Amino acid sequence: MSLEIKVGLASCGLAAGARDVYTAIENYLHKEKIAADLKKTACIGMCFAEPIVEISSEKFAPIIYGRITPEEVPELIEKFLTGTPNTAKAIIAKDCEAEENDTYNSQTRIVLRNCGKIDPVSIDDYLKVDGYKALEKSLKNMNRTEIIDEIKESGLRGRGGAGFPTGLKWQFAYNENNKKKYIICNADEGDPGAFMDRSVLEGDPHSIIEGMIIGAYAIGADEGYIYCRAEYPMAIKHLRIAIEAAEEKNLLGENIHGTEFNFELHIKEGAGAFVCGEETALMASIEGERGMPRIRPPFPAQSGLWGKPTNINNVETFANIAWIILNGAASYAKYGTEKSKGTKVFALAGMIRNSGLIEVPMGMPIRDVIYKVGGGMKTERPFKAVQMGGPSGGCIPAKLLDTTIDYDSITKTGAIMGSGGMVVMDTSTCMVDIARFFLNFTQNESCGKCTFCRVGTKRMLEILTKITEGKGEMEDLEKLETLSKNIIKGSLCGLGQTAPNPVLTTLKYFRDEYVAHIVDKKCVAGVCKPLIKYEVIEDKCIGCTACARKCPTKAISGKVKEIHLIDQDACIKCGICFDVCKFDAISKS
Amino acid sequence: MTNIQKEINYVIDKFIGKKGILIPLLQEIQDIERYLSKETMSFVAKRTGIKLAEIYGVATFYSMFRLKPQGEHIIRICKGTACHVSNANSIMDSLRNNLTFANSDEDTTTDGKFTLMEVACLGCCSLAPVIMVDEDTFGKLTSESIAKILKKYD
Ligand SMILES: Cc1cc2nc3c(=O)[nH]c(=O)nc-3n(C[C@H](O)[C@H](O)[C@H](O)COP(=O)(O)O)c2cc1C
Ligand code: FES
Numbered sequence: 097m098s099l100e101i102k103v104g105l106a107s108c109g110l111a112a113g114a115r116d117v118y119t120a121i122e123n124y125l126h127k128e129k130i131a132a133d134l135k136k137t138a139c140i141g142m143c144f145a146e147p148i149v150e151i152s153s154e155k156f157a158p159i160i161y162g163r164i165t166p167e168e169v170p171e172l173i174e175k176f177l178t179g180t181p182n183t184a185k186a187i188i189a190k191d192c193e194a195e196e197n198d199t200y201n202s203q204t205r206i207v208l209r210n211c212g213k214i215d216p217v218s219i220d221d222y223l224k225v226d227g228y229k230a231l232e233k234s235l236k237n238m239n240r241t242e243i244i245d246e247i248k249e250s251g252l253r254g255r256g257g258a259g260f261p262t263g264l265k266w267q268f269a270y271n272e273n274n275k276k277k278y279i280i281c282n283a284d285e286g287d288p289g290a291f292m293d294r295s296v297l298e299g300d301p302h303s304i305i306e307g308m309i310i311g312a313y314a315i316g317a318d319e320g321y322i323y324c325r326a327e328y329p330m331a332i333k334h335l336r337i338a339i340e341a342a343e344e345k346n347l348l349g350e351n352i353h354g355t356e357f358n359f360e361l362h363i364k365e366g367a368g369a370f371v372c373g374e375e376t377a378l379m380a381s382i383e384g385e386r387g388m389p390r391i392r393p394p395f396p397a398q399s400g401l402w403g404k405p406t407n408i409n410n411v412e413t414f415a416n417i418a419w420i421i422l423n424g425a426a427s428y429a430k431y432g433t434e435k436s437k438g439t440k441v442f443a444l445a446g447m448i449r450n451s452g453l454i455e456v457p458m459g460m461p462i463r464d465v466i467y468k469v470g471g472g473m474k475t476e477r478p479f480k481a482v483q484m485g486g487p488s489g490g491c492i493p494a495k496l497l498d499t500t501i502d503y504d505s506i507t508k509t510g511a512i513m514g515s516g517g518m519v520v521m522d523t524s525t526c527m528v529d530i531a532r533f534f535l536n537f538t539q540n541e542s543c544g545k546c547t548f549c550r551v552g553t554k555r556m557l558e559i560l561t562k563i564t565e566g567k568g569e570m571e572d573l574e575k576l577e578t579l580s581k582n583i584i585k586g587s588l589c590g591l592g593q594t595a596p597n598p599v600l601t602t603l604k605y606f607r608d609e610y611v612a613h614i615v616d617k618k619c620v621a622g623v624c625k626p627l628i629k630y631e632v633i634e635d636k637c638i639g640c641t642a643c644a645r646k647c648p649t650k651a652i653s654g655k656v657k658e659i660h661l662i663d664q665d666a667c668i669k670c671g672i673c674f675d676v677c678k679f680d681a682i683s684k685s
Numbered sequence: 686m687t688n689i690q691k692e693i694n695y696v697i698d699k700f701i702g703k704k705g706i707l708i709p710l711l712q713e714i715q716d717i718e719r720y721l722s723k724e725t726m727s728f729v730a731k732r733t734g735i736k737l738a739e740i741y742g743v744a745t746f747y748s749m750f751r752l753k754p755q756g757e758h759i760i761r762i763c764k765g766t767a768c769h770v771s772n773a774n775s776i777m778d779s780l781r782n783n784l785t786f787a788n789s790d791e792d793t794t795t796d797g798k799f800t801l802m803e804v805a806c807l808g809c810c811s812l813a814p815v816i817m818v819d820e821d822t823f824g825k826l827t828s829e830s831i832a833k834i835l836k837k838y839d
Contacts (some may be wrong), residue, residue: 112812385739
């Protein structure tokens with residue numbers, strides 16, 4: 097019987113110990129002389145269940161197992177071979193019950209079609225799943241305007257955040273009469289809490305490259321760049337290997353598929369600046385300068401990289417292209433809503449049970465994304481808000497959970513669709529602290545060009561810090577609102593124009609919390625350290641000394657079997673005592 | 686000429702004359718010394734004809750460039766949204782408590798073994814809170830697991 101085993105070895109898998117599992121399988125197969133095809137794949141999106149192992153054979157449909165330890169490997173393989181697969185740890189399976197069958201089946205996978213299924217660094221694997229067929233079709237059977245029309249008809253909108261129609265953007269670049277044009281893939285993924293692009297870059301680099309080649313052909317570019325953030329070493333490595341393989345097969349280079357079309361593709365590593373995700377700043381950075389946004393117009397389509405017409409799209413946008421060309425615009429437009437077509441990948445993180453990557457049709461209510469696909473909350477604590485759009489977005493509260501996922505509905509809430517990061521928060525998150533967190537981020541990342549963005553965000557951050565320290569005044573709230581308005585008006589690029597969003601949405605939906613911090617000097621979530629106090633509950637303390645031993649500042653005194661005491665002056669409010677006490681004898685107020 | 690200068694010269698020769706070189710050039714040079722010293726930046730300016738002010742501007746703009754000598758291992762602590770709501774602050778506290786620094790503003794340990802660096806998101810948000818030591822990522826951390834991880838690098 098021929099056995100095939102795949103292990104997910106993307107960043108998330110490796111961090112969860114997948115390398116050891118892979119080695120254990122390798123050793124076991126060798127020791128038992130079992131002939132099996134052992135393969136490396138990337139992330140299937142179920143990061144919460146890493147390390148993940150898939151086993152299949154001619155006789156049995158694949159079973160995907162989750163949370164596998166090296167010790168469990170022999171039994172797993174043996175039982176599969178003897179025809180009685182162990183299903184206790186199955187997370188996805190066709191022929192039997194498995195923990196996540198429902199959550200997986202409620203997804204529609206276009207962008208993630210190959211992620212976690214193929215070996216990302218094997219071009220042959222990609223070719224086997226119809227890889228580069230769309231390129232062949234484009235070059236041999238379609239002319240350039242037909243390709244652009246197909247993309248226009250599909251209704252695909254840019255997945256980098258703003259949602260600009262991709263076909264139209266390509267048309268603008270096509271219209272420019274210039275011998276030299278560039279095409280760029282924005283793989284800077286700066287939104288903290290989002291990792292969609294990383295997974296696709298690591299898990300299916302060829303789909304992005306194919307999308308770029310088709311785009312380049314359509315607009316008339318002969319050179320391209322993938323600008324990838326340096327925090328993603330595996331993504332960069334996989335891209336390098338993929339580009340080399342494509343060059344060898346003459347899918348990149350000169351006279352591709354025997355046509356007149358030439359295309360050369362480079363990788364540029366980012367150097368750590370959020371603002372470089374903004375398209376004009378990104379181009380400045382490729383040119384070797386500080387990444388400061390430039391005034392538009394002229395738009396990149398007219399004058400972009402080195403002053404030449406340039407088209408820039410996000411990773412996920414490009415990953416859709418080959419599928420649309422192969423399956424047709426109508427098949428794509430079948431999914432989604434009237435104005436937001438197709439599917440969208442979301443990165444679920446925070447206090448959600450199934451944290452990982454999902455892909456669903458546009459138009460699904462947020463409630464279903466969190467409770468059906470995402471498996472609901474991770475702990476007993478109730479849902480409080482979901483943050484969408486990162487530093488440019490906002491917090492959507494429980495009462496708006498029925499909002500559907502499409503560009504326009506999300507914008508109405510005050511948040512934005514953004515690139516697809518969804519950080520789920522429960523009652524242990526303080527909304528004032530979150531607003532402060534994002535302002536701290538944008539303040540740090542403001543490139544400093546526009547005064548309102550540079551100084552205004554600093555003033556907002558100071559006010560928010562004051563409030564979280566219990567020193568706020570009611571008029572601070574008005575000041576925040578005025579500053580917000582002015583920063584939005586007075587900033588050149590999207591960074592400043594959207595920086596106040598996290599504050600405005602929390603002020604709109606969680607004003608009570610701000611007031612509680614200011615008037616009652618209380619942080620209900622128990623996050624803002626100056627406002628909380630840890631004390632020993634005398635009735636419950638049995639004097640086990642666990643807290644005193646763990647306290648990093650030795651602020652807890654007390655002998656064995658005697659009631660302990662916290663020295664409030666020495667306490668740094670780290671909360672370790674609260675976490676380690678098995679008798680609930682520490683109170684937090 | 687010292688060995689380091691030779692290596693730097695080699696890198697410069699590779700890039701010189703091409704367009705948009707400053708960032709990748711500085712990245713490769715930083716790999717040699719593990720940071721960009723004043724002398725190195727002046728040297729690059731002299732050899733390439735790029736103004737020192739421009740080099741310094743780029744080096745201070747991007748968080749990847751380091752202007753101070755670094756520890757043997759770099760620990761990146763994720764301060765992204767998912768990690769923040771999963772109590773990343775306590776991971777930072779725990780790291781600082783487990784290591785010795787000359788004072789609370791220092792990022793490099795007194796023995797020169799580790800340098801702490803805050804970053805916004807390592808892309809493993811589903812395993813929050815996350816840190817990365819050199820190229821290895823560690824997830825689902827608790828204050829207790831930190832000591833164990835540090836031991837691996839002893
Ligand atoms: C501050 C800022 C950061 C951005 N970061 C990213 C990013 O990390 N990735 C991305 O694809 N787009 C980012 N964008 C959007 C880009 O400017 C641009 O709109 C996008 O890459 C276009 O691709 P699309 O049409 O495929 O969405 C950012 C915009 C701003 C203002
Ligand atoms: S928020 Fe920490 S890894 Fe993304």
